[in-house]
Each structure stands twice: as structure tokens, then as C-alpha cells.
Amino acid sequence: MERIIGVCSWSLRPESPRDLVERLRAVGLRHVQLALRPLRTGAWPLAETIERLAAEGIEIRSGMWQPLGEDYSSLAAIRATGGVRPDALWRENRAAAERDALLAERLGIRLVTFHAGFLPHDRDDPERPVLLERLRQVADIFAARGCDVAFETGQESAETLLEVLDDLDRPGAGVNFDPANMILYGMGDPIPALELLGARVCQAHVKDARRPRAPGEWGEEVPVGRGEVDWRRFCQALEAARPGCDLMIEREAGEDRVADIRAARDLVRECLA
Numbered sequence: 001m002e003r004i005i006g007v008c009s010w011s012l013r014p015e016s017p018r019d020l021v022e023r024l025r026a027v028g029l030r031h032v033q034l035a036l037r038p039l040r041t042g043a044w045p046l047a048e049t050i051e052r053l054a055a056e057g058i059e060i061r062s063g064m065w066q067p068l069g070e071d072y073s074s075l076a077a078i079r080a081t082g083g084v085r086p087d088a089l090w091r092e093n094r095a096a097a098e099r100d101a102l103l104a105e106r107l108g109i110r111l112v113t114f115h116a117g118f119l120p121h122d123r124d125d126p127e128r129p130v131l132l133e134r135l136r137q138v139a140d141i142f143a144a145r146g147c148d149v150a151f152e153t154g155q156e157s158a159e160t161l162l163e164v165l166d167d168l169d170r171p172g173a174g175v176n177f178d179p180a181n182m183i184l185y186g187m188g189d190p191i192p193a194l195e196l197l198g199a200r201v202c203q204a205h206v207k208d209a210r211r212p213r214a215p216g217e218w219g220e221e222v223p224v225g226r227g228e229v230d231w232r233r234f235c236q237a238l239e240a241a242r243p244g245c246d247l248m249i250e251r252e253a254g255e256d257r258v259a260d261i262r263a264a265r266d267l268v269r270e271c272l273a
Helices: 017-027 037-041 047-053 074-081 088-105 126-144 158-168 179-183 190-201 229-240 257-272
Strands: 005-008 031-035 060-065 111-116 148-152 173-178 201-206 208-209 220-222 247-248
Touching: 005 060, 005 257, 017 047, 017 257, 031 208, 031 247, 037 158, 047 088, 060 088, 060 247, 074 126, 074 208, 088 111, 088 126, 111 201, 126 158, 148 201, 158 190, 173 190, 179 190, 179 201, 179 208, 190 201, 190 220, 190 229, 201 229, 229 257, 247 257
Parallel strands: 005 031, 005 247, 031 060, 060 111, 111 148, 148 173, 173 201, 201 247
Antiparallel strands: 208 220
């Protein structure tokens, strides 16, 4: 089965649907993971988005739901604000999930990914059942619109994420595996993590990073091939676990995104070959 290689729309920093089409043309990719927030807020008209992508022959392979209030300014900030964790924003985030699920249905999207939000490792942590119940509700909201969900790796260990998926008991919930996030958050070697989570992986991100220099600090995102991800081993492990699973290139740093994404595309194609 030929593996799809695409790109995350937000990595291209488009200002409009037309801009997205032009930048996808520039990186030479016709498959995209689409951020749903611009559509939810009305910044991008839904009809225009559908029309422009269809006219260019671009396929939306998945969507991205971004919970409200996420603050990535520091590791401590995202730990407090990430995913469905903030109590004060849960009602608004649930409503946002409902709107994004409706958009996903209208766009024909069958998978939406997001960060769950630093799931506690300790089963006795009183916050854990609260977060699990919220994640069940989000999974059910999207499932009602014919859409699966996948939690992004990195903010918790692979072991904790696997336990949470088992406890959730939602067949439509899986993993969006991002090897760089495992490194950025200091959550272990991505290859054994992929081998552990393999059967639950729905999609993978192509992103690279270097480890944090000290506990409590971020790692550094770098262009694919210049970090600590062993891409040949990664592609081999992914092929063994989930043949045909989509790969979406994500670049959230750097100023020459087009060149970085092209280089990532070429490296991954070489590894897959």
C-alpha cells in the first residue's frame, strides 16, 4: 500500500484558502491536514475553502482541533493550559469541539487530532478521571459526525497514553504519533514508543527535534534530518506497525518553511523507498 505524505496546513502559515493552495503548490504536496480553527472562527469561508482545495485537486486527509487557551510560551504554561485540562474553559472547549465536528462532517474529514493535555501518569491522581471523562465526551462528539480522534504524543509517556486509551474504551480514539514531541517534552525514545503504541496509531507527524538541555525546559525543534529522530528506523517501525498510515509533515519553527518541508518530503520518501 502506497503511503500518503502530506503537510499540516498551519506549518505553511497561510492567511487564506487561496494562500494555502499556493503554498501547497510550492512544496509539491497535494494532501493536507487542515487546521479547523480558521473555519470555526469565520476567518476562512467554508465554501471558498472547499472550492479552492477541490479545484486544485488537494485532498484533506485529516483535521486538527485546537482547544481554546493553549499557551506554548513555556513548558510550564502549556502544562497548565494544554488540551482539555483547564477547568474554566471546558464548557467553551466542548462547544468548540461540537462546531469542529460539524465542520469535519461537511468537509468529509474522518480523522481529527489534538493534544489531550498532560494526562497524569498516576492512576490515583484525582484529575485523571476528570480528564478521561472529558476525552470520552470529545470522542463521542466527533464519532457522532462519523469522525475518529487521535491524541498527539509527547505530553505524557507512551505507557500512560496506552493506559488512557484502554480506559477510555472508545474504538474511534487513537494516536497521532509525533516523534519530535517525545523528544521536545523529554518523554523518551520515539522508536520504542512507536512500537508500543503502533496498533493504535492513526496518523504520524514528520517533525524533528533535539532534547532539552535541562529538566523543565523545552527541547529544540529543527529541520527534519538534523535532529535526534532516526528516520530510517522510524519508517521501518511505522511500516511494521501500521502499513499505509499517513505521514503529515509538521514544521512549527524556522523561517524558510517551504524549503524545510520540501527537504522533509524528500528524506521521508527516500527512507520509505
